[in-house]
Amino acid sequence: MNIWSDVDFDKTATRVDKLLKYKLPRLARRCGRSLTDLSSPQLSSTSSHSNRTDGQERMIVNSFSIENVVDAICQTINHCSDNSKLILIGNYIKYIPQEQLIMMLPYEKTYYYKVLKPVALNEFADLYDYYQDQCDVEQKDKIDLHVYVKADAL
Numbered sequence: 001m002n003i004w005s006d007v008d009f010d011k012t013a014t015r016v017d018k019l020l021k022y023k024l025p026r027l028a029r030r031c032g033r034s035l036t037d038l039s040s041p042q043l044s045s046t047s048s049h050s051n052r053t054d055g056q057e058r059m060i061v062n063s064f065s066i067e068n069v070v071d072a073i074c075q076t077i078n079h080c081s082d083n084s085k086l087i088l089i090g091n092y093i094k095y096i097p098q099e100q101l102i103m104m105l106p107y108e109k110t111y112y113y114k115v116l117k118p119v120a121l122n123e124f125a126d127l128y129d130y131y132q133d134q135c136d137v138e139q140k141d142k143i144d145l146h147v148y149v150k151a152d153a154l
Contacts (some may be wrong), residue, residue, distance in 0.1 A: 001148045011147035014123035019145065020092040020124075024073055031067040035093050038074045065138055072135035076127045084120035091117075 026033055077088045087103065090096040096104075102112045125145035132142045 006149040007011075007122070007125075008147045008149050009118060009122055012045055012145060013118040014127050015147055016121040016125050016128075016145050020073070020088065020121075024070070024092060027066050027073075029069050031064075031070055033067070033070055038070070038093050039081075065073075065141060068135050068137045069132075071129065072131045072137050075131040075135060076124055079127055079131070080123050082121065083116060084123045087117055087120040088124060 024038075025035060028038065046063055077085060077093070080088060083105065086103065089105070090101040091098075102109050105112060105116065107116060
């Protein structure tokens with residue numbers, strides 16, 4: 001796809017939701033990070049694996065790769081707009097109940113589900129492209145979270 005391709009807003013939101021809900025917790029565990037640490041704006045790529053032995057070298061290298069992906073996800077969330085950041089951290093990092101999260105925002109429940117949350121998820125998808133590069137995610141681990149609308153035949 002190119003930069004002018006149309007994005008399926010709902011399907012992209014669903015894809016990002018699955019990444020943050022199911023993949024992020026596992027990735028964080030695999031590189032020795034806690035989800036509660038991820039909501040801090042002072043994230044760093046420093047590893048907690050300094051006392052490993054040579055026999056675990058492959059696991060350490062894999063952990064560094066995973067940590068770059070986790071850092072990209074965290075940097076993406078931290079660079080979203082204020083409402084989106086609140087929604088993403090609340091939903092996927094701190095596991096704040098939906099009703100409580102909705103009460104933190106000055107909007108109605110239906111507006112939250114139909115507009116605010118999908119906008120936050122799509123904003124994440126847009127920014128994630130950039131932060132994968134900034135966090136040195138290996139090419140083989142990079143993903144485009146957008147789901148594109150099939151082009152109309154002219």
